[in-house]
Amino acid sequence: MFKMRALAATLTLAAALSSGVHAINKITRSGRYLYDSGGTRFYMKGVAYQEQGAVLATTGPFSEPSTFIDPLANDTACARDVPVLQSLGVNTVRVYSVNNTLNHDSCMQALSNAGIYTIIDLTLPVNGSIDRASPEWTTNLLDLYIGTINSFAKYDNVLAYNVGNEVVTAANETSALTFVKAAARDVKAYLNSKSLNILVGYAAIDMDSTLLGPLANYLACDASGQGSGNNAIDLFGLNNYEWCGDSTFQQSYAAKTQLFQNFNVVAYFSEYGCPTPSPRGWTEVGALFSTDMSPVWSGGMAFSYFPATSDQGSFGMVTINGNQVQTSQDFDNLKAQYGQASGPNSPSQSSAGSSTYPACPAQSTNLLVSNTLPPTPNDAACDCLQNSLSCQFTPTTSNTTGILGPLLDTACSLIGTAGGNCNAISGSGSSGQYGAASGCDPSVKLSFVMSQFYEANNRDPQSCSFGGNGTVNTAAPSSVTAANNVASSCLASATGTSVPTAPSSAGGSSSSTGSGQNSGSNGGNSNSAMSAILGETRGLYGAAAMFVITLATGCYVLA
Ligand SMILES: *[C@@H]1O[C@H](CO)[C@@H](O)[C@H](O)[C@H]1NC(C)=O
Ligand SMILES: *[C@@H]1O[C@H](CO)[C@@H](O)[C@H](O)[C@H]1NC(C)=O
Ligand SMILES: *[C@@H]1O[C@H](CO)[C@@H](O)[C@H](O)[C@H]1NC(C)=O
Ligand SMILES: *[C@@H]1O[C@H](CO)[C@@H](O)[C@H](O)[C@H]1NC(C)=O
Ligand SMILES: *[C@@H]1O[C@H](CO)[C@@H](O)[C@H](O)[C@H]1NC(C)=O
Ligand SMILES: *[C@@H]1O[C@H](CO)[C@@H](O)[C@H](O)[C@H]1NC(C)=O
Secondary structure, X not given: OHHHHHHHHHHHHXXXXXXXXXXXXXXXXXXXEEEOOOOOEXXXXXXXXXXXXXXOOOOOOOOOEOOOOOOOOOHHHHHHHHHHXXXXXXXXXXXOXXXXXXXXXXXXXXXXXXXXXXXXXXXXXXXXXXXXXXXXXXXXXXXXXXXXXXXXXXXXOEEEEEEEEOOOOOHHHOOHHHHHHHHHHHHHHHHHHOOOOOEEEEEEEOOOHHHHHHXXXXXXXXXXXXXXXXXXXXXXXXEEOOOOOOXXXXXHHHHHHHHOOOOOOEEEEEEEOOOOOOOOOOOXXXXXXXXXXXXXXXXXXXXXXXXXXXXXXXXXXXXXEOOEEEEOHHHHHHHHHHHHOOOOOOOOXXXXXXXXXXXXXXXXXXEOOOOOOOOOOOHHHHHHHHHHOOEEEOOOOOOOHHHHHHHHHHHHHHHHHOOOOOHHHOEEOOOOEEOOOOOOOHHHHHHHHHHHHHHHOOOOHHHXXXXXXXXXXXXXOOOHHHHHHHXXXXXXXXXXXXXXXXXXXXXXXXXXXXXXXXXXXXXXXXOOOOOOXXXXXXXXXXXXXXXXXXXXXXXXXXX
């Protein structure tokens, strides 16, 4: 009897201890700083944690991945790495892409037990991110993001979700920021609707201050003009490689720190660690956690745990051989630096101030944005539209990544030569004008344009062929007027901002990531030249291309 009671007492204590170990402290934002639940300021001592995927062959400086390896889905690899991450002294890892159909329980629990938070980028390579060359914010991306949020909702150690990484790399791409801001708005609304108190962030490529300052201010401002944070990010990441070798705060970081002097939300280095000279001494850690920088920055993510290369050099800190991890001098140096670093515990949470959201900066040649954001993508409206269309995109391959863009270009150019346009499926981040179907996914957009062409040809079946990619929808309303009325009423609900709803397949879609510098930023994909309405046609249609189309008589004109 006595023995049994003693045993029971021991078990209770063990349970209490283990649940104590498991409870990771919740981190929240107050103004521009992060705090733990005890009110102590939180700085990220982080490392990027993702194996590099296959890299797309590109001609420019941005080598982007075409595939990814989900680092949180391999239990064996996590069990191998988490003790190493713990020994490195990190409290946060950044992961660039995850497959939301896979199970992440084991890795997330192991990280949580080790006191390690995660920053999860919601984007995937190739077609799973906002495309800098042809930006849009559409149902397929929203559903992907929501699917990932749903699959990570049960974990206690998600610090933030990033809605984009290095989407904008130059002044002529800044109109994409309007779509990034809409993504942040909708992800925030979704998280709120699920009572998930997780930060929403963006990670920027480093740029000239005249570009970077306006970009950051635009993402953190209030586009509604009412001081609301509904469309502002919580967390601005800067991928910064300015400190090389034995530098100094003045030489490497003073200018960027000055630039963010009056910033209103949290800022941190979402990547850092110049690869030359090698091995890296990581002396920048001392500066990053010093009072020179702590008023502005909340730590950073050293790049990278796994080997990764770019045209700048090699970034890895370990070599993996099956179940063995070999650490490098880089690793030991970073470990020593993180061991010594401790950011000042100031300001106190009570004096950090409440969140403020200034009005957005004005449009300029370096910031081609609007305060009118695109509408919340609406699955129900787009499904309804798709069902009403008289000619539908019915691809013969499940991999539509390579054919959507060319087909859209061709279809839009055909409509264009007849005096029509693709405005209904297009949107402009700089003018703030968005077609009624601009939030639908690329395949619905394509069906819409195909249907325009088909209607313009008085429903001649040949004009719905598109080289075998189109099929007449016999269930469509029997006249173009009726079809147009249905389409317009479908889209009537797809305007403005709403709380996004989860797609019926709550897992979301998936794809791949490569981690790495410049990863996952460019959709690089589907509607590459939608604006080039009058581009060449490619002879896809055979006889169909010879039809005389007179748009005035039969075309969708969405109200
Ligand atoms: C998981 O990681 C281990 C160790 O690196 C590797 O051997 C194995 O192939 C990985 N499993 C999968 C499914 O990728
Ligand atoms: C921006 O300019 C660069 C260099 O001129 C060009 O390669 C790129 O296609 C342009 N991007 C857009 C979105 O216009
Ligand atoms: C990307 O393309 C693949 C293959 O076509 C598709 O299955 C997936 O749904 C697409 N993802 C997104 C987010 O559009
Ligand atoms: C899909 O098609 C694209 C372009 O045609 C190709 O690069 C890619 O490898 C394909 N993806 C798969 C999973 O087959
Ligand atoms: C569909 O469209 C693509 C891209 O334009 C084209 O290459 C292909 O031949 C078309 N037809 C079929 C049956 O896939
Ligand atoms: C996610 O994993 C599933 C199962 O392995 C796979 O079929 C799917 O292609 C993956 N998705 C992506 C986007 O890699």
